Amino acid sequence: MKLKILPVVMAGGSGSRLWPMSRTHYPKQFLSLTGKSTMLQETLHRLEQVNHLPAYLICNEEHRFLVAEQLRSAKIDTGAIILEPVGRNTAPAIALAALKAVEEGEDPLLLVLAADHLIQDTKSFIESIEVAKHHAESGKLVTFGIVPTLPETGYGYIRRGSLTNNDELKAYVVDSFVEKPDLATAESYLACGNYYWNSGMFMFKASRFIEELNKFRPDILKATKKSLSGAAMDLDFIRIEKEAFVQCPDDSIDYAVMELTEDAVVVPLDAGWSDVGAWSSLWEVSKKDNNNNVIAGDVLVDDSYSCYINSPERLVAAVGLNDIVIVDTKDALLVAHRDKVQNVKNIVSELKLQERSEFLHHREVYRPWGRHDCLVQGERYIVKKVEVKPGKKTAKQIHFNRSEHWVVVSGTAKVYCGDQIHIVAENESMYIPVGTEHCFENPGKIPLEIIEVRTGSYLEEDDIIRTEENGEGY
Structure with a gap:
């Protein structure tokens, strides 16, 4: 029996290793790092040559509108967007997808993918999926070994055992999963030829994963069943029951199932794969100039070699540099030696400790209705550029310590101020005024652009009471 493939794309994670581009509220799967599309969009576009059911996406609740907007802009339809109220690692997340698929009356082959991986050779990737499909249909739990x-x-490894009994569909019994090695051990793995990088990608029947999870971690299965039984639809999202999921143990699919099952099979994958886990990784896989530099954005270089320089907003000039990473954003600049970029996580930890906004989000903040960007800030004023998508509206709200002055620079605004409605043109x-209920809407067909000037004694975002919710407020 030929089973249908159901992609399950893991789009959670907060992302810190590619700071300052990647932030907690805008991690790398939502960034365009190697082309025009984001990594999430590329992951789904890669599957266009595979006959599959509409994909399931699993993401953090705070990323839900980012996911929805990126799917909409890329014209990608999905079967479900499952929201995790808290992170509980990959085993519970995959269990939710498997249970949901079975609940829908299907027992498909789950193709579990990460939203933030780079695969350069799509043809080889598709061929490996076809090999994995054969073994998964027979009840095996397949992992892809790079x-x-x-x-x-920086990667865990998979040691292969004997070749399976189908020589044409090349796969191996999994002998063992191995933790991240030191350099000498990694060199011995490479020389041996029996080891693969652990990609974190899998394929198996939904029912088989549930069976094995019930065998080894019934506590995870019980918690995820309970959280899914209490799920509710919210727009295009499935909100699982929070309290039950909070009680679910935190464990990876490797520890919970793959290292324990007797039916694990590894399919080799040689497709230009990278998890883009650091700026040095991105340098390795990107197109380089004649001096081995990777340049993105407004950059001038002189007498510089083997650098990665990314500056989408303003001019960066580099002179006499070797093996340096420079990443410039509107509110933060990273300069690091290419061999030390793994230590960016130490900077991110310090930002978190100091409770700085650069840990959480960019200066430009995205909302379901559009976005806003802080242009300049003083002791008693903030100037922002606000963009509202056609047909979108902010939540009604009141501020008690600031007044606001809005100037329309493009489009037309429908402004609700107190009990009055105003049409404000370019x-x-x-x-x-302070204490007045208000919101604004874009009734037009083009984006609405507003310059907002806040003045008052307290200007932070928590000076707000929402009196009527509409998606997410300002």
Whole structure:
């Protein structure tokens, strides 16, 4: 019996290793790092040559509108977007997808993928999926092992055992999963030829994963069943029951199932794979100039070699540099030696400890209705550029310590101020006094752009009471 493939894309994670581009509220799966599409979009586009059911996406609750907007803009349909109220690692997340699929009356082959992996050779990737499909249909739990190209110490490894009994569909029994090695051990793995990098990608029947999870971790299965039984639809999202999921143990699929099952099979994958886990990884896989530099954005270089320089917003000039990473954003600049970029996590930890906004989000903040960007800030004022998508509206709200002055620079605004409604056209303005209920809407067909000037004694975002919710407020 030929089973249908159901992609399950893991789009959670907060992302810190590619700071300052990647932030807690805007991690790397939502960034365009190697092309015009984001990594999430590329993951789904990669499957266009595979006959599959509409994909399930699993993401953090705070990323839900980012996911929905990126799917909409790329014209990608999905079967479900499952929201995790808290992170509980990969085993519970995959269990939710498996249980949901069975609940829908299907027992498909789950193709579990990460939203933030780079695969350069799509043809080889599709061929490996076809090999994995055969073994998964027979009840095996398949993992994809990346053919190693160097003695990498940042990945776990899979040691292969004997070849399966189908020589044409090349796969191996999994002998063991191995933790991240030191350099000498990694070099021995590479020389041996029996080891693969652990990609974190899998394929198996939904029912088989549930069976094995029930065998080894019935506590995880019980908690995920309970959280899914209490799920509710919210727009395009499935909100699982929070309290039950909070009680679910935190464990990876490797520890919970794959290292314990007797039916694990590894399919070799040689497709230019990378998890883009650091700026040095991105340098390795990106197109380089004649001096081995990777340049993105507004950059000038002179007498510089083997650098990675990314500056989408303003001019960066580099002179006399070797093996340096420079990443410039609107509110943060990273300068690091290419061999030390793994230590970026130490900077992120310090930002978190100091409770700085650069840990959480960019200066430009995305909302379901659009986005806003802080242009300048003083002791008693903030100036922001606000963009509202056509047909979108902010939540009604009240501020008690600031007034706001809005100037429309493009489009037309429908402004709700107290019990009055005003139509504000280009080059017109609107004043919102302290303590007045207000919101704005874009009734037009083009984006609405507003310059907002806040003045008052307290200007932070928590000076707000929402009186009527509409998606997410300002």
